[in-house]
Amino acid sequence: MHNKTLNRVIAMVLVIISVFAYAAMAMAEVECYITLKHANNKNAPVNVRSGPGKDCSIVCKLSAGTKVYYISGNGNSLDSWKKIRVPGYDDEDCYVQNKYLTNQKPSTESDTDQGNANNRYGSTNLKKGSKGSKVRILQGDLKALGHNIAVDGDFGEKTDKAVRSFQRTHGLTADGIVGPKTRLALYKAINNKK
Incomplete structure (x- = not known):
């Protein structure tokens, strides 16, 4: 094989590897929490829906402090809706309005526990x-x-x-x-x- 051809093959392989590596990074899950900071009713649970939009069915309701995972990248740049993974609902498509997500951990472990308790037994x-x-x-x-x-x-x-x-x-x-x-x-x- 000629050097030019070998160099082209190597270059193509490197491009393919970098594309796959970038795609894997783009689809990362980021730990975040439900927040009611921008909610009209600070005591009401947040509706998690099966798709982006209020017309989609409700999958579950989550309280403030509940840990979820934002799925970044690849088709998840919806205006005000974000795709998330909710522990216990791993087989479901879950979407929540962006205003209900925060990357700031709740101030106390008790807040997280309360959110998880409300998720387990309902709010x-x-x-x-x-x-x-x-x-x-x-x-x-x-x-x-x-x-x-x-x-x-x-x-x-x-x-x-x-x-x-x-x-x-x-x-x-x-x-x-x-x-x-x-x-x-x-x-x-x-x-x-x-």
Whole structure:
């Protein structure tokens, strides 16, 4: 092979390698957090949608301080929407408005824990009569913590008693309502058990 041809082949290989390296860097995930700094309602969770736009279905709702991963590069330069990866929703396309993302870590670990607790159990209070997947997660965690209850997704009498028992043993108001303080205590208790 002639030197000119060999040099061209080497140059092409180097170009191809650099293109692939650049593409890999462009698709990096960047750790960031949900912020409500620019929200109208600082207590409401942020809607994560299946696509860029308010017409897309809601995948999940996240509280302030929840850690997510912004997927940078390659087709993710949407005006006010960013593609993110939400732990626990890895198989879903997730988008959030740019104003709800920050690269600043919450001021305390408790803020992050509260965001993760709200992500796990939902950001609305669970109580007697509640039903659904968040109740099922709650029941599974209570069961793992030693409470003898069914994991059926129906917040009935036994779940209410288990919640009140948990609240009493953790110095919380034993009202049977899984609000922010109970969610945080449950989240910490179940993580300490792992």
